[in-house]
Amino acid sequence: MGRNTRKRRTPLATKIVAGAAALAVGGGGLVWANFYASAHEEHSGHNRTRSAAAQVATIDCPDVGQEIRDVPDRARGEVDGELATMNSQITDAYQRLATTRRAQAGDAQFVQNAILGPLKDRRKAIIDRIQLEINRAGGKADDNLDQLAECQGRPADQMQNGEGQNGEGQNQDGDGQDGDGQNQDDNGNGAAGPFADDFVDINDVEPNSRDLENGFAANGDGGSTGSFTAICGVNENNLFNSDNLIVAPGVDNGAHHTHDYVGNQDNNAFSSDEDLANADTSCQNQGDKSTYYWPVLRLQDGTQEFDANDQGGGAEGNVGKILKASQAEIKFVGNRQSDVVAMPKFLRIITGDAKAFTNGVANANSSFSCTGFEDRQVTDKYVLCPEGSQVVRTSNFQSCWDGQNIDSTNHRDHVAFVQRDGSCPNGFQAIPQLQVRLVYDVPAPTVENGQVQNPYAVDGFPEQLHKPITDHNDFINVMDEDLMNKVVDCINRGEDCQ
Template identity: 95%
Template sequence: MGRNTRKRRTPLATKIVAGAAALAVGGGGLVWANFYASAHEDHGGHNRTRSAGAQVATIDCPDIGQQIRDVPDRARGEVDGELATMDSQITNAYQRLATTRRAQAGDSRFVQNTILGPLKDRRKAIIDRIQLEINRAGGKADDNLDELAGCQGRPADQQNGGGQDGGGQDGGGQNQDDNGNGAAGPFADDFVDINDVEPNSRDLENGFAANGDGGSTGSFTAVCGVNENNLFNSDNLIVAPGVDNGAHHTHDYVGNQDNSAFSSDEDLANADTSCQNQGDRSTYYWPVLRLQDGTQEFDANDQGGGAEGNVGKILKASQAEIKFVGNQRSDVVAMPKFLRIITGDAKAFTNGVANANSSFSCTGFEDRQVTDKYVLCPEGSQVVRTSNFQSCWDGQNIDSTNHRDHVAFVQRDGSCPNGFQAIPQLQVRLVYDVPAPAVENGQVRNPYAVDGFPEQLHKPITDHNDFINVMDEDLMNEVVDCINRGEDCQ
């Protein structure tokens, strides 16, 4: 499976090329780190009590991108570039954490002095630049952002046998039970038997279907394939335009065939599409699902791939069902061209679940949806990933500073919040033939997992999905009319 060639041009924002070398452990993987923190250590302005010898799995940093608001348009590119630099800093700090286990064992202050302290200083410098860029462009930066510069070491709430002191080679060798990624997840506790999931028990506020028996009851299905063209990259055009490897994990793409961090709206509008309806040049993309079976993929040694803990065989969906539906309470209006929507949160493990919107299930059991576990399906059943997007729009903006405020989920009664209007809700259902992992004695062998930022430990709660509307006006009007008439079209 090969990487598609991507053209490179002058970046829209500061171009960041991930400079961290592939980790010098078996298979380019990552290893667990022990963090011997003293009690009442101060991390990032928060007084945290930690027991001596607490095991740290990852680095937890406040998400600056979700905290800033009202960035002037002419500063957006610079701010996005600075935030991407900050993501790279966290990745590099995590890699440092993961490859210094022996040093940490011998020095109770090693993590604070050599990783977290310098990381805070680097983040503070970026925050200062972001504030300056916003103010220069005529905005007013939040003076309190400096309080978010500090990060903390996060102890493991789940652990693999390879994470214990005796489980791996001293000095950062690959653990025998690490699935090729140095015990960067997933772990046995990240999986649940679908039979143990209660029907209709999904409890997140986000992501329930917007359509129902009232309002606009039709649907429009976009038939766009399952990435037969093998279009993969680790860019993120929405969050990090102009930044190479802005996602730090690999995406699948269907629909628009000119997806890279350097694609302009004009490029998207003029690109080829994998959709049957050639009026739909929208870009639909999501993190790839991998089977951690030791397969050396095309990106095994690349940033975004194996060099950042995303290892194993990329599993292509056997079905990628893309559907737009209506609203329970009202007709829908047309989406503006180039509207950008992200659903879910690639950093939900450290950010918390406020923006999480993942759903895993099995064919034949889809009344059982789980948000924070991967599912173990019975023989003959396939793994299902479902994303129901935000379907309320502020009526003005195609994007926002944090890439969320311009859209919203419907409320519990199916209506949109005040000031928002209903648009067609995008629903993406991905089905995979996945060999069931073996989970025995607290260990998982050959697990599957979504790609993610390395410090997120491949947690299922970090699953997410992205969309840029590039339908032509005639097709978008057809979608709206079909939904509002209560018909099912494609």
């Protein structure tokens, strides 16, 4: 039987984060209507114009984990732990940014002196420890990592396409709050987002217009044309946690957002490969103990979920009703140019990027669509579906493997996406491509006058502002040898199996 995996919490840290979130939600500082409207304010007949660019909306930090290479195996655990601490530092700094708006309004140097400067010092200390740990383990640390210590404040005018800056539909009483003190457009999450500009009507998306370098479907008319479907349910056992076994093993709340899990039922930050191999599975084929997990989708409707006061949940801006997928279609397909080879057991793959809003789109991948409109896929917007149509999240995983490693230091280099012609890059061989399609019954949000009411959004790091481009999906292969061989045989023979 499955279980709800709750987070093991540090009391003092929890009080600090939860207190900041409560202050924000209660109107004590994080007021996004005021944040945009204050680009042009009028008080006591005096017209006072402020530069929106001077107002910091979120914190943009270089992703140190993506830049580290060749960490010796015996230093991997320490390095992963340090990187997880660095993520917590960003989260804490964002919470401070979000709850000190009034101080920032009175001091142009507040953000730099009180938030970004100290954050740089703390990140520098961690980078120094990472370099030391790599060198002690016999590796050669990159001396240039120090250049990644400094974070920037991302200004308001870089957030949306002018959304909310003319004050239309917003309260401009100087507080950005309505009569009961609640922010009009934070949707109760304190950390803000998504915004009206994060949504698009599916009818306004051009068919076949998605053009990213990642996420091509590997299968086609040539090569290996079969498939294998894994039937693993939709998380009926309610297995949730905010850990991330791949990126932050051994670190509580390493994801800073809540995940849905199907397949393996013993997946948390402290699970060993042996634990995974011995666990129960929600998959119909009991030989598949793989873990498939993704950020939950929430409706920001004021619902108090089980994690409403927890880290990874409401204390970090991930609020509202968790929407369970009505369908979770998990399929492995072939390669357009060649046969596929077996995945090694415990191979780890992450597709998409939880930090794509600040990292950029290089690793962005997952897309949104609507049933009946799935020739229209969009990566940087949530979709508004017509009545009778459901929201669809799609992820096509990397399907080329380096032939040696089940993971890599940045959790990406050991696998690669197929190229546009369906072939693998030099030095990589084709493996079955995992394709995950999630379908949700989502009440359509209302978007009027630059405001969105009752939006839905993926869980994420708070400083990523619930942007759709941060959607991602994770997989650890724990199929037994017989089943993996069946998967490969079905795909290479052109059969459809389950």
